[in-house]
Amino acid sequence: MFLVIRVRGTTGVIQDIADTLDMLRLNRISHAVVVEENPSYKGMLQKAKDYITWGEIDAEFLSQVIAKRGRIVGGEKVTDEYVAENSDYKNIDELAEAIIKSEVKLADLNIKPVFRLHPPRKGYEDIRLSIQEGGSLGYRGENIVELAKRML
Incomplete structure (x- = not known):
């Protein structure tokens, strides 16, 4: 990626x-x-x-970017709780790994694709x-x- x-x-x-x-x-x-x-x-x-x-x-840095600058549609910050509730992943780190492997896209989880x-x-x-x-x-x-x- x-x-x-x-x-x-x-x-x-x-x-x-x-x-x-x-x-x-x-x-x-x-x-x-x-x-x-x-x-x-x-x-x-x-x-x-x-x-x-x-x-x-790499996935480690992508998880930092998502945690710090990621936003949900509507302007709220992306949190581990949001990721756990709205996806099959437990936290932002697992989500970042899946994004790097092209298993999921940010838009699928209602997260804005632009940081x-x-x-x-x-x-x-x-x-x-x-x-x-x-x-x-x-x-x-x-x-x-x-x-x-x-x-x-």
């Missing part, structure tokens, strides 16, 4: 890329989504690479350059966790 975070805003976005960002549900800066690792999503990530950053996450994060502490690196050039955009691999921790 990939964690995808929008880094840049809407000014001057080409329509095709704007549509791709809408399909990924990344409507604002510092919003994050979890997407499967398949060719369809990889193509979308490549198309929007000048506006987003992404990388692989609204804070801007990162110490700021982004240059938001016009890719990771290889010393910026913030593009594929980060495992380093996405470091950025996301600064945003929780």
Whole structure:
């Protein structure tokens, strides 16, 4: 699974890329989504690479994100009690494991698929350059966790 975070805003976005960002549900800066690792999503990530950053996450970090920034439709926080009542899983950790294994989706449990994060502490690196050039955009691999921790 990939964690995808929008880094840049809407000014001057080409329509095709704007549509791709809408399909990924990344409507604002510092919003994050979890997407499967398949060719369809990889193509979308490549198309929007000048506006987003992404990388692989593990179940442990995903459970932290869900616990801290996850919201139920209606605005309530996601709790272990909610997960136990509305799913086959006992707590958020088990739910995160199931999401990583693609057994269940957040929307199936009435949990919003978008995580609204804070801007990162110490700021982004240059938001016009890719990771290889010393910026913030593009594929980060495992380093996405470091950025996301600064945003929780």
